[in-house]
Amino acid sequence: MRKVKMGKEDPLFKTAQLFAEKYYQRNREKITPTCLQSNFGIGYPRAKKLYLAILENESKK
Numbered sequence: 001m002r003k004v005k006m007g008k009e010d011p012l013f014k015t016a017q018l019f020a021e022k023y024y025q026r027n028r029e030k031i032t033p034t035c036l037q038s039n040f041g042i043g044y045p046r047a048k049k050l051y052l053a054i055l056e057n058e059s060k061k
Contacts, residue, residue, distance in 0.1 A: 006049035008057070012040060016050045017057065 005011070019039065020031040031054070037047035 006046055007053040010046070010050055010053070012042070012050060013053060016040065017054050020054050 007013070010016075016036060019036075023029075023031050023035070031051070033044060033048040033051040036042070036050055037044050040047070042050075
């Protein structure tokens with residue numbers, strides 16, 4: 001079993017970041033790890049790391 005990169009190194013990071021921006025524009029609410037999990041079909045630990053990486057990236061802006 002190969003190790004999946006998580007956080008900013010995750011291949012889904014850019015896509016998830018764009019998804020989070022569009023999601024906020026449409027629904028006027030922040031994205032959650034569970035939302036990422038259901039929309040991308042990934043496990044909760046990976047979704048949570050993506051979520052934290054997105055939040056960290058937003059705070060730098």
